[in-house]
Amino acid sequence: MFIIKEQKASFEQIKEITILSHSSQYGIDFLYRHIHSQHHRLVVPYAIGALYNHPLEGLLLDTLGGALSFLVSRMTARTAVTFFCFAVIKTVDDHSGLWLPDNIFHLFFQNNTAYHDVHHQLQGLK
Numbered sequence: 001m002f003i004i005k006e007q008k009a010s011f012e013q014i015k016e017i018t019i020l021s022h023s024s025q026y027g028i029d030f031l032y033r034h035i036h037s038q039h040h041r042l043v044v045p046y047a048i049g050a051l052y053n054h055p056l057e058g059l060l061l062d063t064l065g066g067a068l069s070f071l072v073s074r075m076t077a078r079t080a081v082t083f084f085c086f087a088v089i090k091t092v093d094d095h096s097g098l099w100l101p102d103n104i105f106h107l108f109f110q111n112n113t114a115y116h117d118v119h120h121q122l123q124g125l126k
Contacts, residue, residue, distance in 0.1 A: 042095075045120045050095035051088075095120075 039053040051062075070080050093105050094116045106112045 040120060043120055045095040045097055045116050047092045047096040050091045 035054045035057050039057070042049040042052060051058075053062075066084060069075075069083075075083060090105055090109070093103070094111065094113060096113060097117060099106070099113050103113075
């Protein structure tokens with residue numbers, strides 16, 4: 001029981017760190033202009049472009065962020081593989097541009113395909 005509570009707290013910390021690090025790229029003009037704007041060159045998102053980003057963003061958020069979340073939460077290897085596969089599939093789905101019927105991601109998450117289509121438009125959300 002203690003381990004479950006501990007992992008839940010770790011996942012909450014990971015979520016907060018992820019939100020803070022990603023939103024800081026929009027709130028700090030320098031980071032957006034020089035780092036995250038490369039990802040937004042894709043005006044019409046497509047699945048393979050989901051992971052198209054600046055090398056520094058890929059290293060800090062994707063690679064080190066994944067390693068940190070694995071270490072902090074003390075996931076088992078099986079849980080980590082499941083978690084990271086889910087994260088990549090969700091990211092690719094968000095950027096696919098396809099609104100498929102009965103897509104389970106659209107039921108549970110607000111930042112879905114429709115959100116990302118608007119988000120990546122030139123006049124969309126920053």
